Amino acid sequence: MLLAELIASSLRMAVPILLTAIGAVYTERAGVVNIGLEGMMIVGSFWGALGSYYFGPYMGFLIAMTAGAVLALIHAIATVTFRVDQIVSGVALNILAYGSSRFLSQAFFKMATTTPHVNGLFKIKLPFLGDTSPIIILALVLVPLAGFILEKTVFGLRLRSVGENPLAADTLGINVFKMKYAGVIISGVLAGLSGAYLALEHTGMYVEGMTQGKGFIALAAMIFGNWNPQGALWASLLFGFAESLSFRVVQNAIIPYQFIKMIPYVLTLAVLAGVVRKYTPPAADGVPYERGTK
Amino acid sequence: MKRNYKILAYKILSPIIAIFLAAFFSSLVILAIGKNPVEVFYTMFRFSFRRLDSVAIILYNSTPLIFSGLAVSIGFRMGLFNIGIEGQYLIGTFLAALVGFSFKGLPSFIHIPLVIFAGIIGGMLWAYIPIYLKIKRGVHEVISTIMLNYISYSLIHYLISEVFIDRTQKLLIRTPKLLPTALIPKLHGFLSLFGIELPKHVYLNWFFPVGIILAGIIYYMLYYTPFGFELRCVGQNPDASKSAGINPENVFYKGFLLSGAIAGLVGLSDLMGYFGYMDLDFPRGYGFDGIAVALIGQNSPFGIIIASMLFGFLKRGAEGIQTLLNVPMDTIVILQALMILSIVIINKVMSDYIKQIEKKGVA
Numbered sequence: 043m044l045l046a047e048l049i050a051s052s053l054r055m056a057v058p059i060l061l062t063a064i065g066a067v068y069t070e071r072a073g074v075v076n077i078g079l080e081g082m083m084i085v086g087s088f089w090g091a092l093g094s095y096y097f098g099p100y101m102g103f104l105i106a107m108t109a110g111a112v113l114a115l116i117h118a119i120a121t122v123t124f125r126v127d128q129i130v131s132g133v134a135l136n137i138l139a140y141g142s143s144r145f146l147s148q149a150f151f152k153m154a155t156t157t158p159h160v161n162g163l164f165k166i167k168l169p170f171l172g173d174t175s176p177i178i179i180l181a182l183v184l185v186p187l188a189g190f191i192l193e194k195t196v197f198g199l200r201l202r203s204v205g206e207n208p209l210a211a212d213t214l215g216i217n218v219f220k221m222k223y224a225g226v227i228i229s230g231v232l233a234g235l236s237g238a239y240l241a242l243e244h245t246g247m248y249v250e251g252m253t254q255g256k257g258f259i260a261l262a263a264m265i266f267g268n269w270n271p272q273g274a275l276w277a278s279l280l281f282g283f284a285e286s287l288s289f290r291v292v293q294n295a296i297i298p299y300q301f302i303k304m305i306p307y308v309l310t311l312a313v314l315a316g317v318v319r320k321y322t323p324p325a326a327d328g329v330p331y332e333r334g335t336k
Numbered sequence: 337m338k339r340n341y342k343i344l345a346y347k348i349l350s351p352i353i354a355i356f357l358a359a360f361f362s363s364l365v366i367l368a369i370g371k372n373p374v375e376v377f378y379t380m381f382r383f384s385f386r387r388l389d390s391v392a393i394i395l396y397n398s399t400p401l402i403f404s405g406l407a408v409s410i411g412f413r414m415g416l417f418n419i420g421i422e423g424q425y426l427i428g429t430f431l432a433a434l435v436g437f438s439f440k441g442l443p444s445f446i447h448i449p450l451v452i453f454a455g456i457i458g459g460m461l462w463a464y465i466p467i468y469l470k471i472k473r474g475v476h477e478v479i480s481t482i483m484l485n486y487i488s489y490s491l492i493h494y495l496i497s498e499v500f501i502d503r504t505q506k507l508l509i510r511t512p513k514l515l516p517t518a519l520i521p522k523l524h525g526f527l528s529l530f531g532i533e534l535p536k537h538v539y540l541n542w543f544f545p546v547g548i549i550l551a552g553i554i555y556y557m558l559y560y561t562p563f564g565f566e567l568r569c570v571g572q573n574p575d576a577s578k579s580a581g582i583n584p585e586n587v588f589y590k591g592f593l594l595s596g597a598i599a600g601l602v603g604l605s606d607l608m609g610y611f612g613y614m615d616l617d618f619p620r621g622y623g624f625d626g627i628a629v630a631l632i633g634q635n636s637p638f639g640i641i642i643a644s645m646l647f648g649f650l651k652r653g654a655e656g657i658q659t660l661l662n663v664p665m666d667t668i669v670i671l672q673a674l675m676i677l678s679i680v681i682i683n684k685v686m687s688d689y690i691k692q693i694e695k696k697g698v699a
Binding site: 077116120124125126127129130131133134135137138140141142144145148149154254255258261262298300301303304307308310311314315316 | 419469475478479482490491494497498624627631666667673674676677681685
């Protein structure tokens with residue numbers, strides 16, 4: 043029974059990382075590095091809570107995804123149209139997300155760091171998992187779906203070609219800029235959804251800093267999963283497992299809890315240091331595309 | 337010659353346009369919560385420049401940002417992104433505090449340099465991990481430094497609340513107080529020689545001139561030493577540098593450690609000049625401010641000094657609008673993010689424009 047409980051809680055912890063990691067697969071496959079995913083999760087959690095507070099959880103999720111998409115649109119304009127450094131733009135968006143959420147939280151709720159309690163969606167009763175958020179099931183469905191879209195559809199083929207060799211794609215008549223915009227915005231929608239999951243389903247309110255770097259960890263999960271959704275699933279489960287394990291260790295209190303809190307971050311470093319395997323990123327990942335240059 | 341003027345003009349013009357653009361978009365946010373942006377910006381100015389002590393507070397605010405901006409700019413110069421200033425200065429500040437409260441019986445002129453040295457070591461130590469991981473294991477420095485920031489938060493929390501907690505008092509979770517010999521003197525005495533009398537509640541200290549001098553040293557290093565030349569070469573084209581006989585990995589190591597060393601100084605003005613101890617609420621975020629400062633200052637040491645003062649002013653002004661107009665201070669965080677975005681976009685547009693002019697000139 044303890045094991046089932048551990049698996050269930052690993053899954054719950056893995057979902058926000060997984061959703062964002064799937065988004066990261068889309069944007070990076072289109073050749074745009076999006077380090078602003080953390081910020082898109084932050085706006086997702088805040089706007090999700092705000093939406094749910096005023097209009098109920100469904101609108102909450104919808105507003106959160108829109109907020110993520112808007113931030114992603116800014117990233118796309120900056121990095122695809124103006125070809126600015128993708129990392130700098132992402133960092134600016136993270137700061138913008140943090141600042142604007144604090145600002146708006148103060149303006150709406152007179153508190154900079156939390157919102158009042160908000161409602162989540164209905165729960166589905168499942169064997170082993172117990173009361174389950176439909177978002178968990180959605181996330182699990184999205185894994186094969188994203189795999190299918192990327193590998194088997196025309197849209198996916200074009201998206202990938204833009205990330206591998208934009209010049210060739212352009213020559214073949216594919217609208218490189220449109221595909222890159224699509225990849226970035228999909229990642230923003232998913233990160234917004236993931237943030238809303240944290241606020242509405244996991245905690246029942248928005249708390250400043252609740253994303254705790256999960257956007258960055260999702261990037262690591264995407265890399266560890268070798269830029270594909272199935273890989274991202276296993277990597278996210280690993281991170282989710284580490285996190286849920288850490289809660290259990292805290293209860294035992296043998297190791298100081300500050301060290302337990304470090305586990306996801308240390309694990310991320312260890313995973314990226316290639317303890318396990320070599321990676322193959324898309325060939326033109328992170329390189330802005332400009333017409334008329336080689 | 338004409339071209340150089342144009343480049344200089346755009347280097348100065350871009351940040352100014354960026355600031356106005358960011359102010360414009362922030363105005364929309366201020367309007368959205370039903371406040372008057374003109375009044376907000378006017379209040380910021382009036383609150384900041386009305387009195388001399390307020391100007392001194394701006395300089396005090398700008399002190400950590402000078403160090404942080406310089407540390408970030410060293411990374412940018414060689415094409416690396418050190419987002420880890422945040423963690424590096426927290427570790428540096430902690431080591432400095434440790435030396436500050438535990439080494440007893442030293443005269444000030446030995447103790448102060450020792451504390452500063454500890455800060456530098458702390459910053460370098462925390463910068464060594466990501467650069468090692470990058471060069472040996474190919475881990476991108478952006479993700480690793482972000483992870484190390486989170487790790488440093490927890491580590492500092494542990495060290496302050498469990499290991500080195502001040503047990504002489506029961507109420508607060510903080511380190512013991514630094515010995516008086518480890519505290520940095522204020523600038524008041526020096527300034528009074530020139531007839532400038534600052535009130536007691538201003539904490540402007542010697543780290544401010546140290547920051548200015550350091551900017552000068554960095555400028556000299558970048559443009560008049562072989563290492564500075566290598567650093568700039570590697571930043572512009574690592575492959576070409578390699579064929580020119582420069583070992584990029586070696587430059588990355590040294591440059592990143594230098595960046596970390598400077599990062600180690602970021603928190604010391606607050607530690608040795610204001611708090612006198614480190615607690616869980618020790619100011620955070622200077623590392624991220626430094627990114628904005630370096631970009632607005634166009635990675636030039638003197639630009640960074642000016643940008644630091646701009647942000648020092650914004651911080652002071654933010655206190656004003658919060659207390660007087662009830663507009664959240666976080667307005668300036670939004671302003672700052674928008675400034676970063678505007679400056680990189682404007683720089684790109686401007687440099688494309690210059691390239692076009694050059695092309696025409698050749699044809």
